[in-house]
Amino acid sequence: MFGILLTVSLFSQGLTIVGYGKSFITAFPENLSQFYPNTSRSLRVTALHDGTFVDIFYNGSSTPTQTIPNLMKGQTVTVVFPKSAEVYQLDNSTQSIRINSSKIIVVHSVSTANFTINTISAQTNIVQPDENLGMNYLIPSLNYTTFLTTFGISQSTTYNSFRLIIINAEDTENNITIVKNISDKIQLVNFTIPSYQLIQLQADASLMMVNSSCKIAVLLTHPCLHKTNCTCSMIVNQILPVRLQGQNFVVPFVQGITQRQLFMTSNDEASSLSQNNNQLTPSSSGYLSLSDMNNQYVTASSNVSLRLISPGLFIELIPENQFAACYMLPFYSNSKLAVVIAKTDSTAQVGLGTHTIVTSAWSVISNTQYSKAEITSSDPLALIWTTSSKIAVYIVEQSGETIFGGPAIPINEQPGSGCMLPGEFVVGDQPLKWTESLDYCTNPERGFACFINENLQIEFARQVNTTNVEGWIGLRQSLMTTAWYWQTNTTSASSSVNYVYWANGQPRANKIEICASLSLNGTDDFKWKSARCCKKKLPVCYKQPKNFGPLIMIATRYIS
Structure with a gap:
């Protein structure tokens, strides 16, 4: 052609x-x-x-x-x-x-x-x-x-x-x-x-x-x-x-x-x-x-x-x-x-x-x-x-x-x-601190959003209503080992981090930005970055996939 x-x-x-x-x-x-x-x-x-x-x-x-x-x-x-x-x-x-x-x-x-x-x-x-x-x-x-x-x-x-x-x-x-x-x-x-x-x-x-x-x-x-x-x-x-x-x-x-x-x-x-x-x-x-x-x-x-x-x-x-x-x-x-x-x-x-x-x-x-x-x-x-x-x-x-x-x-x-439906991402209406976001997302039906693989990141991009703000996800850094790990209350997500989607220059190497957020703006490709846990951002939660029908x-x- x-x-x-x-x-x-x-x-x-x-x-x-x-x-x-x-x-x-x-x-x-x-x-x-x-x-x-x-x-x-x-x-x-x-x-x-x-x-x-x-x-x-x-x-x-x-x-x-x-x-x-x-x-x-x-x-x-x-x-x-x-x-x-x-x-x-x-x-x-x-x-x-x-x-x-x-x-x-x-x-x-x-x-x-x-x-x-x-x-x-x-x-x-x-x-x-x-x-x-x-x-x-x-x-x-x-x-x-x-x-x-x-x-x-x-x-x-x-x-x-x-x-x-x-x-x-x-x-x-x-x-x-x-x-x-x-x-x-x-x-x-x-x-x-x-x-x-x-x-x-x-x-x-x-x-x-x-x-x-x-x-x-x-x-x-x-x-x-x-x-x-x-x-x-x-x-x-x-x-x-x-x-x-x-x-x-x-x-x-x-x-x-x-x-x-x-x-x-x-x-x-x-x-x-x-x-x-x-x-x-x-x-x-x-x-x-x-x-x-x-x-x-x-x-x-x-x-x-x-x-x-x-x-x-x-x-x-x-x-x-x-x-x-x-x-x-x-x-x-x-x-x-x-x-x-x-x-x-x-x-x-x-x-x-x-x-x-x-x-x-x-x-x-x-x-x-x-x-x-x-x-x-x-x-x-x-x-x-x-x-x-x-x-x-x-x-x-x-x-x-x-x-x-x-x-x-x-x-x-x-x-x-x-026939499994994709899981459902829920973004909270009010900005909260990271620990408050963890409490907000945690109940028997859902937990903190943990992007343990690329499929979940892509699914989030399909579902989210884009805004110019940021949201907390269930990723934070250990004070003991400095390793990043997933904070999850579900058995389907692993605490180990095998997939990352950090923005350029992220995460920053310091001892105060130990929680992870992501951009809710699609033009930024929903990239992650490190942030201070006391900052207020929208909680991003995830409901596990259910059978369709x-x-x-x-x-x-x-x-x-």
């Missing part, structure tokens, strides 16, 4: 991905579906901790259009939006939707259209938390006419190109650069997007890359993607930034999807894809076919994004380095199928809900260390988890002749006992 230089995000974003956060931004693409007017569009919001308050901002409003109060762990609210929420024009728009919450949540989007009695056009999408957004995106160079030819579709349409929706995720003007390749010449198009607004563009095969000065969300869509049965279905794919690409993939082939191709996007023009040590040769339009349908493990020579494409279905594949330990599955149809990929020697530790998946459900993927299971569920919300090696989970649903779905929502990266659909809210 012509070697354009890309930047890497800061530590606080990490190189891993989870589906939860405290702030989100999205939009509803246009859903034509044979021009049938009976369309619906909604968001499902699920709380991961008790006492969660959610604010929804719609259509440029600076005050919440709707507030959802006091959600408990596992409760889900469906928020329905009007037809006017669909982004149909090619230009700037205020039709973005922002979701902010007091504690971590997950957000899932669905758009449907009924155009016959038995067939529904439906597309679902994980709304990525702001943490997963970036400033550098590679765009699949898809030509719509070539797409139709590849899958043997002869229908013509007025909408002869894909579309790209770029949403400014920050409260400041965002400078955007579109990189195009026209007749082997690079062309740059520059423009700005105001705070929290969006722009919709045509996305033909010349469009390569989007770079920005601040975080953006990027949606690849088509309002009426033709299929082989003289119908069409809207598609939507939220593109992940370059930093979340990978090299190794297990392709989730599913019975019933007869036409399928892979499409690879990479910043390295020499990048190639191989299967069982055999290089896959792309067609002139860039599509790749697997040579062995029983061996679904493919490897790229450099970091890429990979999509499984079928008429009416785009699935962004989960790289092996981003497998997780727990997934939430929001279902919408009566045909609820989960495709689970796990290491063969750990399939006995994979569960659905409260039970492990039966041995007979698994089939070995040849020439790999993985097995696959296709699991059906009777519930509209389900959990799939592992207590050992990480897994990948995809949702595949069918309504009439329409197949839709994509990756499930990753909840936790670290295997535990069942049960999941409950509790209400429907309407945005007018």
Whole structure:
């Protein structure tokens, strides 16, 4: 891809991905579906901790259009939006939707259209938390006419190109650069997007890359993607930034999807894809076919994004380095199928809900260390988890002749006992001394925050509301040995210090700064420093991880 230089995000974003956060931004693409007017569009919001308050901002409003109060762990609210929420024009728009919450949540989007009695056009999408957004995106160079030819579709349409929706995720003007390749010449198009607004563009095969000065969300869509049965279905794919690409993939082939191709996007023009040590040769339009349908493990020579494409279905594949330990599955149809990929020697530790998946459900993927299971569920919300090696989970649903779905929502990266929620960080309201903070945090449900590993530091960055003050953590220096140790009342944290995240020049070597605080400002990357214990700072507490569930659909809210 012509070697354009890309930047890497800061530590606080990490190189891993989870589906939860405290702030989100999205939009509803246009859903034509044979021009049938009976369309619906909604968001499902699920709380991961008790006492969660959610604010929804719609259509440029600076005050919440709707507030959802006091959600408990596992409760889900469906928020329905009007037809006017669909982004149909090619230009700037205020039709973005922002979701902010007091504690971590997950957000899932669905758009449907009924155009016959038995067939529904439906597309679902994980709304990525702001943490997963970036400033550098590679765009699949898809030509719509070539797409139709590849899958043997002869229908013509007025909408002869894909579309790209770029949403400014920050409260400041965002400078955007579109990189195009026209007749082997690079062309740059520059423009700005105001705070929290969006722009919709045509996305033909010349469009390569989007770079920005601040975080953006990027949606690849088509309002009426033709299929082989003289119908069409809207598609939507939220593109992940370059930093979340990978090299190794297990392709989730599913019975019933007869036409399928892979499409690879990479910043390295020499990048190639191989299967069982055999290089896959792309067609002139860039599509790749697997040579062995029983061996679904493919490897790229450099970091890429990979999509499984079928008429009416785009699935962004989960790289092996981003497998997780727990997934939430929001279902919408009566045909609820989960495709689970796990290491063969750990399939006995994979569960659905409260039970492990039966041995007979698994089939070995040849020439790999993985097995696959296709699991059906009777519930509209389900959990799939592992207590050992990480897994990948995809949702595949069918309504009439329409197949839709994509990756499930990753909840936790670290295997535990069942589907474990991340622990909850609680920052006190009033500044206290270090010893007072220890007393404040210590009770049967929580203790002083002890960052015994990098995972906890990253989790804190995901959850905390940033301020310009500092907070006490459970780290102090021994007067006897001068060694630093963790002061904890839980059995899961070790007193020894094996991980540190000190700011430059910290800790200072003196006998009066023997307690540790951290910055609550994300721009400082939440670095630690030594301080006098008698200083007053906000106490930072930690509630241990809990098992997630049960999941409950509790209400429907309407945005007018």
